[in-house]
Amino acid sequence: MPNEQRRNETESGMPLHTKIFIGLLVGIVSGLAANALGSTQKGAIGDVNANGLTDWLDTVIYWAEPVGKIFLRLMFMVVVPMVFSALALAVVEIGDLRKLGRMGLKTLGFTAILSSCAVLIGIGLVDFMQPGRSLGDEQRQNLLDKYATGATDKVNKAKEAKPVRDTIVDLFPENPLQEMVGAVDGSSKGNGMLAVMVFALVCGMAITTNPTETRTFVGWLEGLYAISMSVIEFAMKLAPYGAGCLVFALAAQLGFDILKTLFWFVITALLGLSLQLFLVYSIVVMVFARMSPWKFFSNVSEAMMVAFGTSSSSATLPTAMKVASDELKLPSRVSNFVLTVGATGNQNGTALYEGVVVLFLAQVMGVDLTASQQFTVVLMAILAGVGTAGVPGGSLPLIVVVMQSVGVPGAAIGIIMGVDRILDMCRTVVNVTGDLAIAVCVAKSEPVDILIAAESSNDPVSLSEST
Ligand code: ASP
Numbered sequence: 001m002p003n004e005q006r007r008n009e010t011e012s013g014m015p016l017h018t019k020i021f022i023g024l025l026v027g028i029v030s031g032l033a034a035n036a037l038g039s040t041q042k043g044a045i046g047d048v049n050a051n052g053l054t055d056w057l058d059t060v061i062y063w064a065e066p067v068g069k070i071f072l073r074l075m076f077m078v079v080v081p082m083v084f085s086a087l088a089l090a091v092v093e094i095g096d097l098r099k100l101g102r103m104g105l106k107t108l109g110f111t112a113i114l115s116s117c118a119v120l121i122g123i124g125l126v127d128f129m130q131p132g133r134s135l136g137d138e139q140r141q142n143l144l145d146k147y148a149t150g151a152t153d154k155v156n157k158a159k160e161a162k163p164v165r166d167t168i169v170d171l172f173p174e175n176p177l178q179e180m181v182g183a184v185d186g187s188s189k190g191n192g193m194l195a196v197m198v199f200a201l202v203c204g205m206a207i208t209t210n211p212t213e214t215r216t217f218v219g220w221l222e223g224l225y226a227i228s229m230s231v232i233e234f235a236m237k238l239a240p241y242g243a244g245c246l247v248f249a250l251a252a253q254l255g256f257d258i259l260k261t262l263f264w265f266v267i268t269a270l271l272g273l274s275l276q277l278f279l280v281y282s283i284v285v286m287v288f289a290r291m292s293p294w295k296f297f298s299n300v301s302e303a304m305m306v307a308f309g310t311s312s313s314s315a316t317l318p319t320a321m322k323v324a325s326d327e328l329k330l331p332s333r334v335s336n337f338v339l340t341v342g343a344t345g346n347q348n349g350t351a352l353y354e355g356v357v358v359l360f361l362a363q364v365m366g367v368d369l370t371a372s373q374q375f376t377v378v379l380m381a382i383l384a385g386v387g388t389a390g391v392p393g394g395s396l397p398l399i400v401v402v403m404q405s406v407g408v409p410g411a412a413i414g415i416i417m418g419v420d421r422i423l424d425m426c427r428t429v430v431n432v433t434g435d436l437a438i439a440v441c442v443a444k445s446e447p448v449d450i451l452i453a454a455e456s457s458n459d460p461v462s463l464s465e466s467t
Helices: 003-008 016-038 055-076 079-098 102-129 137-147 151-159 164-169 176-183 193-209 215-254 256-289 293-310 313-326 332-345 348-364 371-387 396-405 410-445 448-454
Strands: none
Touching: 016 055, 016 215, 016 256, 016 410, 055 215, 055 396, 055 410, 079 193, 079 215, 079 332, 079 371, 079 396, 102 256, 102 332, 102 348, 102 371, 102 410, 176 193, 193 371, 193 396, 215 256, 215 410, 256 293, 256 348, 256 410, 293 313, 293 410, 313 332, 313 410, 332 410, 348 371, 348 396, 348 410, 371 396, 396 410
16 A cells, blocks of 8 residues: 555545544534633633633643644754755756756756746735734734744744845755754754755765766665655654644634634635636646646546545656546646656745745734745745655655744644644645646647657647647
């Protein structure tokens, strides 16, 4: 059974996402009930303490939080090894793919353009809609007290404007090991995780120049990546309880206000994902493949549905390949190549979501991001989209990294954990559809005679059928 499928099913046979959903529901309902009974504003039952909560509610929150924290820390602990190995391996793969020539470069070009569009849409929408500002000052202070250990320092550090020039220079780390140490807790001298990402890219490029002598190191990177994935898989098993406890603690402390704020966050994220899906992809397939968007979407609907159900680009890969050859009638030489690379390398929905989450949580925590910090978020979200594994919740560790790098406390990700699963399903649809859109465009741009010659004689697909 493939990893992704295992990840979606628990021993009891109940799909993991159903378990997570139940965990969240229990967490929200019991948290709101506890808030109604134990908070001062609602006429609390029991003695009220300095936090405005009754002692019994404080105790319940005190014991519920560690479960959520352990769940989050399991993911935090593999952030650096995962990012480093995933990005370096991605470059090694692309280095090989470049030998495939034009098609590799075109795929890379479309990936860069679509990811940049996605992140800009996401960030633009959060700036415009300001979903994180709907929280009252008192609630914001509560959150800061709760999540920000030493946060004031980090927030102040984040507020120090760093000129764009220095941000660019700091992309190249003087001491990568120092940046790795400081990447997760935000204490690095330079750009933290972004510098680690650049180091990974440089290592990847160096490997491609000397593939024979670096073979052992590539094997080591593959092992590191596999270990990170296993830890994340293990963390996801804890997700129903971890996410449930995080949501409980949040709802018990902040009541309905946090739900209102989260509502606007969900609307912003969904609006951004819809714009990328229906507007950007429609324009792209119309302009570059001269295909009607209606035809494109009706042909790929099966893959979209599987992506929604599994929350995993990798698990959807076989369906996407089937759709590409049976419905879109793309030559398998093109679609296999583009879809395989895209399942992990092209994640537009994830890149958009990462930008939205980081800016939203910065607003919630009262961190004003300067222009150069927003630039950092854009760059990191694009790179993180490349480094994200195509599995449920694959982007969560990377979101933490981007948050830390601009001074937003990583633990604040707990605020969105409750709604992450449903948005994961939606962003995976955008990821998979983006891969298919690129496949259609690349296929259309390849000379038909070369394609037909490259196809085996039993698969004489004509591109004109697809338009
Ligand atoms: N679930 C996403 C995918 O597989 C990755 C993520 O955004 O967490 O495409």
